[in-house]
Amino acid sequence: MHIVSSIEYTKNNExxxxxxxxxxxxxxxxxxxxxxxxxxxxxxxLNSALDGNFDMIVAGAYGHKGLKELMFGGATRYLLENSSxxxxxxx
Numbered sequence: 001m002h003i004v005s006s007i008e009y010t011k012n013n014e015x016x017x018x019x020x021x022x023x024x025x026x027x028x029x030x031x032x033x034x035x036x037x038x039x040x041x042x043x044x045x046l047n048s049a050l051d052g053n054f055d056m057i058v059a060g061a062y063g064h065k066g067l068k069e070l071m072f073g074g075a076t077r078y079l080l081e082n083s084s085x086x087x088x089x090x091x
Contacts, residue, residue, distance in 0.1 A: 003032035004048045006041045010034060042078025049085065057087045 001023065003016065010016065016032050023030045037044040049057050059079060079087050 001028055001030040002052060002054065003030055004035055004045055004052075005032070006035050006037040006044060040074060040078055042075035042082075045075060046079055046083055049083075054085065056085060057083060058090070059087060060090055 003019065005016070020030055020032065033048070035044045035048050045059075046057070057079060059076065076089065080089070
C-alpha cells in the first residue's frame with residue numbers, strides 16, 4: 001500500500017505515522033509520500049496514483065461549503081470525474 005497526501009490535507013506527520021503503525025500491526029506494508037499540489041489538489045493526487053501504476057484509489061470524501069468549495073475544495077469531485085482507475089470513497 002502506498003499512501004499519498006498533500007500538505008493541504010496533512011496537518012502533521014504524526015497522523016501518517018499512526019496510520020503506518022496501524023497497518024503494520026495488521027501485517028500490511030505501507031509507504032507514504034506528500035505530493036506538491038497546484039491549484040487543484042485532486043489533480044496531484046490522481047497524477048501520483050497514475051504514475052505509480054496503482055490498481056485502486058481509496059480516499060476520504062470531504063467537501064466544503066459554497067465559495068470555499070470553489071476556492072479550496074474539489075479534490076473528491078476531481079478524483080471521481082477524472083480517474084481511469086477505480087475509486088473507493090469513504091465519508
